[in-house]
Amino acid sequence: MRLTLRQKLVIGFSLAFCGIIAGFGVLVLHNNGERYQRQSYAYCRRIVQANIDLTDNYFEQLRNVVRIVVSDQDIINAVNYRVHNPDIDYSIELYNQRKVAAKIKQFDVLGDVKNAIIVGPGGEYLYYYGTSLARGYAFGEQAWFSGAVGTNRMEFINYHPTDYLLGSTGEQTVSLVAPILNSSQYFLADPAYLLCDFSLEPILGDPGRDGEVQIAVYSGSDPVYIPAQLGLAGAQQAQLAEYIEAGERSFLLDACPENASGYLVVSETSEVSGWLILGVMPLDSIQELRSTNRTFVAVLMLVAFAVILAVSSLLARSVLVPMNTLIQKFNAIGRGEKDVRFEKTASVEVDRIAETAMQMLEKNDRLTAEVVEEGRQRAQAQMRALQHQINPHFLNNVLQSMKALAVCGDTEAISKMATLLGRLLAYSVYDPYDMVPLASEFEYTETYIALQNVRFQNKILCTVDLPEEAKRFMVPKLIIQPLAENAIEHGFLPSEGGHIALSADLDEKDLYIAVTNTGRAIEPGQVEKLNRMLHEKKAETQSASIGMLNVLARLQSSFGGGADLRVMSRDGMNTSIVLTLPYTKEE
Numbered sequence: 001m002r003l004t005l006r007q008k009l010v011i012g013f014s015l016a017f018c019g020i021i022a023g024f025g026v027l028v029l030h031n032n033g034e035r036y037q038r039q040s041y042a043y044c045r046r047i048v049q050a051n052i053d054l055t056d057n058y059f060e061q062l063r064n065v066v067r068i069v070v071s072d073q074d075i076i077n078a079v080n081y082r083v084h085n086p087d088i089d090y091s092i093e094l095y096n097q098r099k100v101a102a103k104i105k106q107f108d109v110l111g112d113v114k115n116a117i118i119v120g121p122g123g124e125y126l127y128y129y130g131t132s133l134a135r136g137y138a139f140g141e142q143a144w145f146s147g148a149v150g151t152n153r154m155e156f157i158n159y160h161p162t163d164y165l166l167g168s169t170g171e172q173t174v175s176l177v178a179p180i181l182n183s184s185q186y187f188l189a190d191p192a193y194l195l196c197d198f199s200l201e202p203i204l205g206d207p208g209r210d211g212e213v214q215i216a217v218y219s220g221s222d223p224v225y226i227p228a229q230l231g232l233a234g235a236q237q238a239q240l241a242e243y244i245e246a247g248e249r250s251f252l253l254d255a256c257p258e259n260a261s262g263y264l265v266v267s268e269t270s271e272v273s274g275w276l277i278l279g280v281m282p283l284d285s286i287q288e289l290r291s292t293n294r295t296f297v298a299v300l301m302l303v304a305f306a307v308i309l310a311v312s313s314l315l316a317r318s319v320l321v322p323m324n325t326l327i328q329k330f331n332a333i334g335r336g337e338k339d340v341r342f343e344k345t346a347s348v349e350v351d352r353i354a355e356t357a358m359q360m361l362e363k364n365d366r367l368t369a370e371v372v373e374e375g376r377q378r379a380q381a382q383m384r385a386l387q388h389q390i391n392p393h394f395l396n397n398v399l400q401s402m403k404a405l406a407v408c409g410d411t412e413a414i415s416k417m418a419t420l421l422g423r424l425l426a427y428s429v430y431d432p433y434d435m436v437p438l439a440s441e442f443e444y445t446e447t448y449i450a451l452q453n454v455r456f457q458n459k460i461l462c463t464v465d466l467p468e469e470a471k472r473f474m475v476p477k478l479i480i481q482p483l484a485e486n487a488i489e490h491g492f493l494p495s496e497g498g499h500i501a502l503s504a505d506l507d508e509k510d511l512y513i514a515v516t517n518t519g520r521a522i523e524p525g526q527v528e529k530l531n532r533m534l535h536e537k538k539a540e541t542q543s544a545s546i547g548m549l550n551v552l553a554r555l556q557s558s559f560g561g562g563a564d565l566r567v568m569s570r571d572g573m574n575t576s577i578v579l580t581l582p583y584t585k586e587e
Contacts, residue, residue: 014312021304025297041250044266044279047213052270052277059272062113062176062198063154065106069116070194071181074099079118079180079192082126097127104129107196114173115165115197118180119145125164126192132166139164139195145177149193154178156273158219162197173197174224200225218267218276221245230280233258240265244276252283322350329354333361394452394485401454420451428478435558438513439471442502445480449500452488459497460488470504473511473583476554482547483515483577491519491575501574510562511583516576522569530567548577555579 069075078096082088100118107113107129115130123140125133139145144160157175162168180192200217217224221241226232232240235256243251244267253263262283267276322345332340340361342354398421405413427444442464449462484500492498501516522530534552548565555563562582569575 014308017308017312018305021301021308025301040264040281041266044213044264044281045250045268048215048266048268048277048279051215051279052268055270055275055277056272058112059156059176059270062110062196063178063272065110066154066176066178066194066196069103069106070178072103075103075118076180079120079126083120083192100127101129110198112199113196114199115195117164117195117197119193119195121192130197133164134166134168137164145195148177149179149191152179152191156219156275158222158224174200213279213281216278216280218244218278219274220276224275230263231259231261232263232280236263240278253280322347326350326353330357333357397455398451417451417454420447423447424451428481434477435474436477437471438473438475438504439466441475441477441480442466442504444478445484445502448481449484449488456488456492456494456497460492461497461499463499463501465501465503467504467506470506470511473504473506473581475513475581476558479551479554479579480513480515482551486547486577487515487517487519487575491517506583509583511581513579513581514576516574518574520575521571521573522567522575524570527567527569534565534567551579555581 074096078100081092081096104116104127107116113130115128117125117129117133117139118127119139120126123138123145125137125139142160144157148155148157155177157177159172159174162171162173174197176196176198178194178196180194214227214230216226216230221244223237226237232253233256236253236259239253243265249268250264250266253265255262264281264283265278267278269276325345326342329340329342342351342358345351345354398417402414402417405417424444424447427440427447446462446464449460453460480502484502487500499518501514503514503516505512505514530548534548548567552563552565555565559582562580564580566578566580567575568578
């Protein structure tokens with residue numbers, strides 16, 4: 001019997017959820033101590049990770065504010081003044097104190113920074129925020145301070161005395177110390193430091209009720225914070241330190257005569273402070289959780305079985321309604337309708353599918369139009385190339401010259417011209433769109449110039465400079481001859497002739513082909529106009545300079561935007577047409 005998708009979803013969801021709930025209940029109810037212990041490890045690790053996230057977020061906020069303060073120019077100026085001026089102008093110093101106080105008050109946004117002290121290079125304090133300091137206190141002589149400075153980076157300091165505070169009663173605190181930066185963000189030659197005392201309470205979270213996970217903090221194997229309600233005995237604390245030094249991430253603390261309760265411990269490291277965050281759970285709480293879970297699972301299974309069919313039905317409906325609408329739209333697209341529109345739904349995924357479909361339709365229309373236009377332009381360019389392979393006027397001149405030679409009885413010259421013309425026609429007519437070696441193009445152009453020499457009575461001298469490594473470079477057929485034709489038609493007078501040089505050169509990335517003639521120079525304004533027309537207009541829209549336009553269009557079609565054609569000419573110098581083609585050693 002075939003089922004509808006709705007029926008499949010309802011039945012599938014119901015069976016899946018019921019199976020999951022039943023399996024979960026059986027698993028929990030028949031779980032032994034070892035399996036439940038692993039679950040407890042996972043539970044503790046989640047608590048620890050949550051506290052690490054809270055810790056790192058708090059520490060990162062603290063570091064960001066410290067970074068802003070130590071790089072503040074007013075702070076740097078005040079510190080530099082105190083460090084480098086033994087004779088202090090108290091009017092300037094009073095001004096600096098107000099500036100420093102205003103900047104340090106940025107710690108108010110955190111609410112948990114108790115004191116902020118700027119310590120000079122000699123270990124003496126320069127400025128402070130919070131509780132007043134004991135006069136003449138030497139921070140540089142304190143092991144907890146000297147061990148944290150000199151690294152040119154921010155360092156967190158474990159619990160240390162606060163005897164530098166006026167009226168200190170022996171309490172301890174944790175701190176962050178950071179070097180003062182100069183205006184170029186390099187460390188000062190004689191570094192000063194910002195010392196921030198802050199409270200750990202915001203990062204410890206809710207200590208919880210008796211029997212739940214407690215959070216402890218260690219710096220290496222040294223305790224930073226151990227909650228008093230844990231009641232760890234001395235032997236258990238020593239065992240805890242051994243596990244931490246060994247790098248254990250989860251372990252058990254054994255019960256001892258001083259404390260009859262054992263503990264399950266997991267640990268993770270804070271990436272920001274480098275401190276180790278421990279989750280500690282008394283083992284007797286595991287038994288309580290096991291009993292609680294038994295009751296919870298039994299109630300959950302009864303409730304789940306009662307409501308799961310209704311939930312599955314609603315879920316299937318919420319999925320299928322927008323999907324059916326989407327299918328209808330796709331059917332309309334399949335029928336070729338162009339005005340299909342997708343309305344917003346309550347499903348983000350369905351909307352994404354609809355947006356993707358619209359983008360695909362738009363892109364398909366755009367690509368289709370581009371392909372059609374590109375094909376049209378290519379066809380037109382190829383047609384123009386075919387039309388200009390052999391200039392009819394040139395053929396007429398050759399035939400008329402052969403006729404004149406025939407009248408004169410110069411059969412040898414006629415034979416030579418017929419041979420050259422045959423080579424010319426065979427090369428240009430057959431497969432005009434092939435890619436050919438550059439050496440073949442140069443040879444064909446030399447043949448063309450040899451035929452033109454009939455008109456010019458052999459007054460056109462042609463020279464070729466083609467490096468060996470460029471001979472096999474493949475180029476579109478018939479790209480050199482139109483340039484030589486331009487040089488002859490526009491640069492030379494039949495009575496004068498001249499010199500045409502075909503040359504090529506290459507470097508690491510480009511091949512340069514030049515057709516140079518010694519004929520009449522082109523006016524600078526005309527050169528600029530030609531180059532602008534070549535690079536701003538398309539060959540199929542022009543009637544003038546069609547040879548060069550078509551050559552550039554064919555080169556760019558074969559080599560992409562890296563291909564180029566430029567005209568260079570100046571009075572008293574040669575006129576050159578230079579082709580630039582992308583080239584690599586592999587090619």
